[in-house]
Amino acid sequence: MRRLLRRVLIAVAVVVLWAAGTLVTQLNSAQSADPPPARPAPTATPDPTPDPGEPAAAAVPDLRLGVQLSAHHRPGPGYARKVLARLARSGARWVRVDVGWATLQPNRTGPFERWYAELIDDVLAAARDHDIQVILEFWLTPAWASPNGSSYAPPTDPGAYAGAIGRAAQRWGHLVDAWEIWNEPNFEGFFEGADPQTYVNLLCAAYPAVKEYDDAPVLFGGIMYNDAPWLTRAYEAGAAGCFDALAVHPYIGPSDAAPETASVGAVWRLTSTPMVHDVMTTWGDGGKQIWITELGWSTGTENDGNAWNRPVSVPQQADFLRRAVRLVRAEYPYVGPIIWYRDVDGPTEAYQDGFGLLHPDLRAKPALRSFEAAVRGE
Structure with a gap:
């Protein structure tokens, strides 16, 4: 849910997402499982002073927090290196880097596009220099591999x-x-x-191709929301055995709702994470982790007023980040890395461009301070 998604999502969310929510509610009813209650929202009052006779519990650093990189889409690699250095100082231990197959291999034969491959070379090396681990997301179909020329169309040949x-x-x-x-x-x-079957065909073709050269985890591509019904269909299509962890993007709807908002069987809730884990358990994958590879709230000032495109205030963004990490770590032990979407605001004031932890000039937003506190385990 990022880039052009925000504008596209508005047009389809009302019909598609409410229909998905109905399916999930029916699934929950069939399993006689009540939706999890809302967690009380933390207040703005400071924590009580600990009893002098009780030693304060030491905070445990969270080394599984990271940020989606968008800086490498700006001209030249220098900006991305600066952003990575800033994220490293914040304590980020992961970064998610999207790589466009369409840009990397615009021609059917021959080497990768040199300028783009060298840009990715530089970004990945800079991440390693700063001791930041990388999730590489690989997507977007070249025109020669697409059935209709669209980069969003699944390739004709997986x-x-x-x-x-x-x-x-x-x-x-x-x-x-x-x-x-x-x-x-x-x-x-x-x-x-x-289509789940089409995706599973892609996933199961990619898994051994990666493993031939690298034993790093292969992630079932980040599904929009906690879409348990679609995940069930993917398992029915043969997904088991073709991935090492499941990536989800549990954005919340309405988009200015708090992280603890009750699930009520809706896929567009962070608190619906257990529904996805239940599906994995049913199919024998309960021991695999869920990775949150996108999650965030936008402070963008320009929006159309739609509930699915509604920003939060700058202080709310910082507060929701802190509360979301606390909720996940307290309630969902099977969740691994959490990737905040995204690094830097801009280039416009639109909703889509307001998710960053940093201003374009790399000044910190309050959300970055919350991120740093979360890394410290506070």
């Missing part, structure tokens, strides 16, 4: 995608710590058709 990501693993395996197969394949706007 083997073409597998060949490309295999070459990427051969080149960058020593710099990449996890591979994410596509982005939000359950969303029509990013994976035309949003």
Whole structure:
């Protein structure tokens, strides 16, 4: 849910997402499981002073927090290096880097596009220099591999995608710590058709191609929301055995709602994370982690007033970040890395461009201070 997604999402969310919520509610009813209650929102009052006779509990650093990188989409690699250095100082131990197959391999034959491959070389090396682990998300179909020329269309031949990501693993395996197969394949706007079987064909072709060169985890591409019904269909299509961890993007709807907002069987809630884990358990994958590879709230000032495109205030963004991390760590022990979407605001004032922890000039927003506190385990 990022980039062009915010504008596309508004047009389809009301119909598609409420329909998905109905399916999830029916699933929950069939299992006779009550939705989890809302957690009380923390107040703004300071924590009580500990009893002098009781030693204060030491905070445990959270080394599984990271940030989505967007800086490498700006001209030249220098800006991305500066952003990575700033994120490293904040304590970020992970960064998610999206790589466009369409840009990397615009021609069917021949080497990767040199300028783009060298840009990714530089970004990944800079992350390693700063001791930041990398999730490389690989997506967007070249025109020659697309059935209709669209970069959001699944490739006609999953083997073409597998060949490309295999070459990427051969080149960058020593710099990449996890591979994410596509982005939000359950969303029509990013994976035309949003068909589970088509995605599973892609996933199962990519898995051995990566493993031939790199034993890093392969992630089932970050599904939009906690979409348990779609995940069930993917398992029915044969997804088991083709991934090492499941990536989700548990954004909350309405988009200014608090992280503890009760699930009530809706897929667009952070508190619906257990529904996804239940599906994994049913299919024998309960021991695999869920990775949150996108989560965030926007402070963008320009929006159309739609509830799915509604920003929060700057202080709310910082507060919600802190509360979201606390909720996940307290309630969902099967969740691994949490990746905040995203690093830097801009280039516009629109909702889509307001998710950053930093201003474009790299001044910290209050949310960055919350991120730093979360890394410290506070």
